[in-house]
Amino acid sequence: MAETLKPVRGPRDFLGGRLRVFSEDNVWLWLLPLAVLISFFYLYPVFEAVRFSFTDATTSSGDDYSYTLRSYVQTLTLPEFYAMVRTTVIFVGCSVIGQVLFGMLIATLVYEGEMRNLPGFGIVRALVLVGWVLPGVVLGIIWKLLLDESGASFMAIPFGMFGIRDPVFLSAPVPALAWVIIANIWRGTAFAMILQYSAMKTIPPEYHEAATIDGASWFQRFRLITLPSLRNILLINLILATISTLNTFDMIMPLTGGGPGRSTEVIALYIYNVVFQEFDFGRGAAVAVVLSLIGIVLTLVYFRILTNKQDGFE
Amino acid sequence: MSPIHRRSAIPVLLIYSGYVIVALIYLIPILWVVSLSFRPLQELFAYPPRLVPMKPTWDAYVRVIENSLILTYLWNSLKLVSLSVLGTIVVALPSAYALSRFRFRSKRQLTLIMLGILMVQLISPLVTILPLYRYFATLGLINSHIVVILVFIAMETPVATWMLKGFIDTVPTALDDAARMDGASRLQSLVLVLLPVLMPGIISVSILISVATWGEFLVPYMLLSDNKLQPIGVGVLDFQNTSDGVTTHYLAAISVLATLPALIVFLLVQRFIVGDATSGAIKG
Numbered sequence: 001m002a003e004t005l006k007p008v009r010g011p012r013d014f015l016g017g018r019l020r021v022f023s024e025d026n027v028w029l030w031l032l033p034l035a036v037l038i039s040f041f042y043l044y045p046v047f048e049a050v051r052f053s054f055t056d057a058t059t060s061s062g063d064d065y066s067y068t069l070r071s072y073v074q075t076l077t078l079p080e081f082y083a084m085v086r087t088t089v090i091f092v093g094c095s096v097i098g099q100v101l102f103g104m105l106i107a108t109l110v111y112e113g114e115m116r117n118l119p120g121f122g123i124v125r126a127l128v129l130v131g132w133v134l135p136g137v138v139l140g141i142i143w144k145l146l147l148d149e150s151g152a153s154f155m156a157i158p159f160g161m162f163g164i165r166d167p168v169f170l171s172a173p174v175p176a177l178a179w180v181i182i183a184n185i186w187r188g189t190a191f192a193m194i195l196q197y198s199a200m201k202t203i204p205p206e207y208h209e210a211a212t213i214d215g216a217s218w219f220q221r222f223r224l225i226t227l228p229s230l231r232n233i234l235l236i237n238l239i240l241a242t243i244s245t246l247n248t249f250d251m252i253m254p255l256t257g258g259g260p261g262r263s264t265e266v267i268a269l270y271i272y273n274v275v276f277q278e279f280d281f282g283r284g285a286a287v288a289v290v291l292s293l294i295g296i297v298l299t300l301v302y303f304r305i306l307t308n309k310q311d312g313f314e
Numbered sequence: 315m316s317p318i319h320r321r322s323a324i325p326v327l328l329i330y331s332g333y334v335i336v337a338l339i340y341l342i343p344i345l346w347v348v349s350l351s352f353r354p355l356q357e358l359f360a361y362p363p364r365l366v367p368m369k370p371t372w373d374a375y376v377r378v379i380e381n382s383l384i385l386t387y388l389w390n391s392l393k394l395v396s397l398s399v400l401g402t403i404v405v406a407l408p409s410a411y412a413l414s415r416f417r418f419r420s421k422r423q424l425t426l427i428m429l430g431i432l433m434v435q436l437i438s439p440l441v442t443i444l445p446l447y448r449y450f451a452t453l454g455l456i457n458s459h460i461v462v463i464l465v466f467i468a469m470e471t472p473v474a475t476w477m478l479k480g481f482i483d484t485v486p487t488a489l490d491d492a493a494r495m496d497g498a499s500r501l502q503s504l505v506l507v508l509l510p511v512l513m514p515g516i517i518s519v520s521i522l523i524s525v526a527t528w529g530e531f532l533v534p535y536m537l538l539s540d541n542k543l544q545p546i547g548v549g550v551l552d553f554q555n556t557s558d559g560v561t562t563h564y565l566a567a568i569s570v571l572a573t574l575p576a577l578i579v580f581l582l583v584q585r586f587i588v589g590d591a592t593s594g595a596i597k598g
Contacts, residue, residue, distance in 0.1 A: 024500045030412030033405045034431070034475060041442065041468030042434050048445035059448075109332040118326065124333045126584050127340045133580045135529030135547035138572045141554055141565055142347050148562065152359040154346045186339070218325065239436065247438050250531035250547070254554050271440055281448065288441045295438060 053286035059279040071286035080262060081287075088246070088266045088294075091181055096241045098185035100234065103192020108222070110193070111200045115208070125197070132190035136250030143183040144170070144255050173263030176256050180264050183251060188244070192237050199233035200226060235306045239299050246295050267291050344573075350566035351375065358562050374567035378553075384571050386542055387549035391528060394459060394545050398466035398527045399520045403478075406471045406519075410478035411504050415487065428479075431472045439469065439532055447536050457540045465533050470523045477522075481515030482508065518586045528576055546572045 022029065053072070057065035075081055106128055113121035134142070146154040147169040159167040170176045203225060211221050249269035252258065258265035258273075265273075267287060275284035345365065350358065352370040378384055418424040446465065447456075455461045489511065490503040498506065509516075529547045538544055541552055550572050554565060 027412050027416040027418070030408045030416070031427075034409040034471060037405060037468050037471055038431075038434055041446070041465065042437055045442035045445040045449075046437060048449075049441045052445065052448075105332075106336055109329055109336065112325070113329050113333070116326065116329070118329060120330070120333055122585075124336050126581055127337050129580065129584055130340050130344060130577065133525055133529070133576055134573055135550070136531050137547050137551045138529075138569050141550060141569050142343060145347055145350060145562060145566055145569075146343055150359050152363045154343065154363075157363060186343075243436055243438065247440050247532070250529075254551055268440055275444065281444070285441075285444055288438065288444060292438050292441050295436065299436065 049285045050289055052282055053289045055282045057281040057285075059275060059281050065282070068282075071280075071283040075283060075286050075290065083262065084265055084267055084270055087177065087262075087264065088268075090177065091184070091264075091266050092242060092245045094181045095184045095188060095245045096238065098181070099188040099192045099241050100237055102185060102189040103237070104196050104230075106189065106193045107197035107200060108226070110197055112218075115205065125193075128190045128193055130190075131187045134187070136187070136248070137254055139183065139187055140251035140254035143179070143186075143251070147179055170256055171260055173260055176260060176264050180252055180255060183255060184245065184248065187251065188241060192241060195233050195237045196230055199230050203229050231306060235302055238302045238306075242298050242302075243295050246291060267294075347566045347569055350563055351570050353563055355563070374563040375571070378564055378567045378571065382553050382568060383542060383544075383549060384546075384553075384568055387544055387546040387572070388575065390459070390543060390549075391545035391547070394462055394466065394534070395524050395527050397463045398470065399523045401463060401467040402470045402474050402523050403516060403520065405467060406474035406478055407504070407516075409471075409475045410482055411500075411508070413475070413479045414482035415490070415500075428476070431475055435472045443532055443536050450537060457538055457543055459538075459543065462534050462537050465537065466527050466530065469530075469533070470526060474519050474523060477519050478512070478515065481512055481519075485511050514586070517583075521580075521583055521586055525580065 024030075028035075054067050054069065055065045056068050056070055106124070110121045110125045113124075131139070148154075149156070149167065149169055149171060155169060156167055159165075168175055169179055207225050208221055211225060216224070247268050249266060249272060252264055252266065252269055256264040258269050268291065271284050271287045271291065274280050274287060349365050349367060351374050352372075353367040354369050354371050354373070357364075357367050357369070413424065413428065418427075443465075450456055450458075450461050485508060490507050493503040493507045494500070528545075530545070531547045534545050535548045538548070541549065544552065550568055553568055554561075
């Protein structure tokens with residue numbers, strides 16, 4: 001990489017011989033702004049969050065708190081907590097699977113259309129991005145409007161056609177969670193589509209042409225050429241979609257507010273409520289740490305699955 | 315024509331039916347909300363519903379603009395987004411340059427640094443925002459746009475660094491080597507030689523950062539308590555919570571106002587995102 005010419009001074013000089021800290025050839029100086037940012041806005045807060053999770057700090061307690069395991073004990077013995085974990089797992093699992101699959105479907109449609117020079121693929125590609133550009137709160141409000149139960153709302157029309165005049169959308173636990181998931185898939189599919197479509201575009205078209213000449217069907221081409229080249233991006237897609245869905249609650253607030261009851265209260269929303277309604281800073285931090293652990297475990301699982309499958313794919 | 319480009323009827327038909335379904339799924343909800351926003355009160359719940367109102371009216375828009383802070387929210391968003399984009403590029407570009415152009419002790423060292431930057435992105439913003447909130451509250455910096463912009467820059471810089479490094483990698487080193495032979499410093503070769511060549515990449519990254527920060531909820535929601543300072547992604551929620559009575563058409567109107575400016579800009583520039591930006595990152 002880089003530097004084809006022999007540099008007069010190189011980064012080696014800093015690590016090895018002469019110490020030239022303020023030389024512009026000192027690579028670490030170039031990386032300094034990024035390092036400062038990461039230390040101050042990521043590493044220090046993470047350390048602090050873990051520390052606070054072992055305290056009884058409230059939002060207004062200042063420096064007046066003491067160390068305790070209370071936050072974890074209270075959280076982990078709370079029956080509602082496990083109901084919330086269940087809700088979160090369903091929400092994240094279904095959302096991520098839905099986003100990745102629909103993203104793949106739409107990316108394939110756009111990609112195949114582009115290969116065939118079909119007019120219109122660009123419009124479809126742009127339209128999907130709409131769901132992604134909307135602020136989460138606006139998206140939640142829009143879906144709430146669509147799901148109005150008055151009988152004349154957008155979603156009520158198809159139900160009305162089948163004779164169901166008062167469909168239940170957001171006022172019962174199971175449909176409410178289902179619609180929150182559907183709205184979230186609608187939102188996140190664009191991101192999955194962009195990633196997978198970009199990866200598909202890096203496949204040399206000759207591969208597909210050669211396969212077609214050899215008599216491969218579309219499905220064979222997809223399975224043997226497209227899918228293997230998507231493996232890395234699928235891993236990234238799964239990780240990013242999971243992390244962002246775990247942390248999502250902006251669209252849930254206007255859509256259901258976590259209800260009815262607590263049926264759509266995901267852990268992220270719960271953290272917000274604990275800190276800003278119960279003012280229990282320590283417990284909020286503890287739940288946030290638990291949420292991060294769930295994210296880390298899932299990331300490791302994806303790595304295991306997708307790197308083990310390597311041989312199977314090819 | 316190569317065989318793949320030969321148009322056989324069945325796949326084309328399948329692709330187009332897919333297009334129609336996808337377009338409907340994304341277009342109809344938006345059109346429905348636009349329709350709601352132009353309906354007079356008595357048409358809101360009319361059955362059977364009509365997409366085009368019989369007596370369209372601007373009333374909801376007038377009401378929303380007069381009685382909400384929507385224009386303030388939009389202005390706040392514009393301010394937060396543009397300054398965050400600028401700040402992120404300024405912080406990310408030198409690091410991206412270093413990661414692309416410097417020779418590291420080993421390839422492994424570079425890979426570790428790159429992975430480290432990516433790992434940071436996996437840290438939940440919910441974890442970091444709690445101590446940051448406490449920290450800035452102690453300093454009396456709640457309700458400061460500058461603090462929100464700093465946090466936005468911090469959130470976007472790792473991924474921006476990754477993508478910009480991918481772009482710089484695609485520029486032949488001969489270009490900046492030549493400048494350096496002529497006596498330019500590294501900084502000069504970055505700003506005067508590389509920057510113009512990198513413009514398309516910088517635009518792509520800027521668009522991605524804009525989209526991410528435009529709709530950001532958590533950070534401004536936590537760090538700004540004054541409603542007048544909120545960006546659009548938070549302010550609309552406040553409007554939903556404080557309005558009572560039949561608000562369907564008002565909510566629809568404010569959603570349209572909140573969405574439309576960004577949507578138009580975005581649709582005009584979206585080709586920058588789907589093509590180059592992400593492919594640069596993937597190769598990198």
